[in-house]
Amino acid sequence: DGGITQSPKYLFRKEGQNVTLSCEQNLNHDAMYWYRQDPGQGLRLIYYSQIVNDFQKGDIAEGYSVSREKKESFPLTVTSAQKNPTAFYLCASSSTDRGNSPLHFGNGTRLTVT
Amino acid sequence: KNEVEQSPQNLTAQEGEFITINCSYSVGISALHWLQQHPGGGIVSLFMLSSGKKKHGRLIATINIQEKHSSLHITASHPRDSAVYICAVRKYSGGGADGLTFGKGTHLIIQP
Numbered sequence: 132d133g134g135i136t137q138s139p140k141y142l143f144r145k146e147g148q149n150v151t152l153s154c155e156q157n158l159n160h161d162a163m164y165w166y167r168q169d170p171g172q173g174l175r176l177i178y179y180s181q182i183v184n185d186f187q188k189g190d191i192a193e194g195y196s197v198s199r200e201k202k203e204s205f206p207l208t209v210t211s212a213q214k215n216p217t218a219f220y221l222c223a224s225s226s227t228d229r230g231n232s233p234l235h236f237g238n239g240t241r242l243t244v245t
Numbered sequence: 246k247n248e249v250e251q252s253p254q255n256l257t258a259q260e261g262e263f264i265t266i267n268c269s270y271s272v273g274i275s276a277l278h279w280l281q282q283h284p285g286g287g288i289v290s291l292f293m294l295s296s297g298k299k300k301h302g303r304l305i306a307t308i309n310i311q312e313k314h315s316s317l318h319i320t321a322s323h324p325r326d327s328a329v330y331i332c333a334v335r336k337y338s339g340g341g342a343d344g345l346t347f348g349k350g351t352h353l354i355i356q357p
Binding site: 171172173174175176216219221232233234235236237238239241 | 247249278280285286287288289290293331333344345347348349350
């Protein structure tokens with residue numbers, strides 16, 4: 132079955148450490164997205180990519196980095212520069228960008244930094 | 246004021262009840278999405294609509310572009326419908342870098 136796989140489901144890190152969250156899709160989608168979800172807030176876009184080897188900052192990109200070396204993979208690195216990294220992170224993909232095609236989401240990674 | 250407002254924030258109902266969740270927005274849009282987030286965190290896209298009405302099983306989504314309002318209805322609700330329902334709009338201009346602005350979600354609990 133096609134879908135998006137995020138790993139791990141839960142991640143614990145010490146403050147000051149970089150951590151990379153995995154996102155893989157086998158839907159042959161061009162566009163991929165990383166969102167952050169905090170309690171009581173709507174999803175916020177961190178980074179997105181429309182094509183391999185290209186990506187753009189979203190609304191809250193500071194302290195994060197991404198790469199898109201393969202169409203099916205879009206890993207997110209939470210760096211030590213991110214002031215408040217504890218959150219739920221969701222990866223998504225769509226066949227075209229700009230929100231006019233259905234989004235497919237992974238099951239998310241819950242990151243806790245202490 | 247948020248550009249996308251959902252109501253109610255929380256809703257508890259009995260199994261079998263007809264459920265309505267509302268989404269109002271204050272900007273021009275080209276599309277509106279309804280998403281369902283399960284207790285484990287995964288999100289499923291339910292509907293994407295730009296006009297009229299769509300139906301899938303017990304779920305119905307409607308949108309009134311003139312009134313800038315959309316509703317998600319669940320008929321014959323069941324405990325497995327318990328989830329957070331999220332409304333997101335694709336703005337004609339602005340919005341997030343992906344063109345989407347998300348509501349904060351409606352937390353629905355269906356009791357047996």
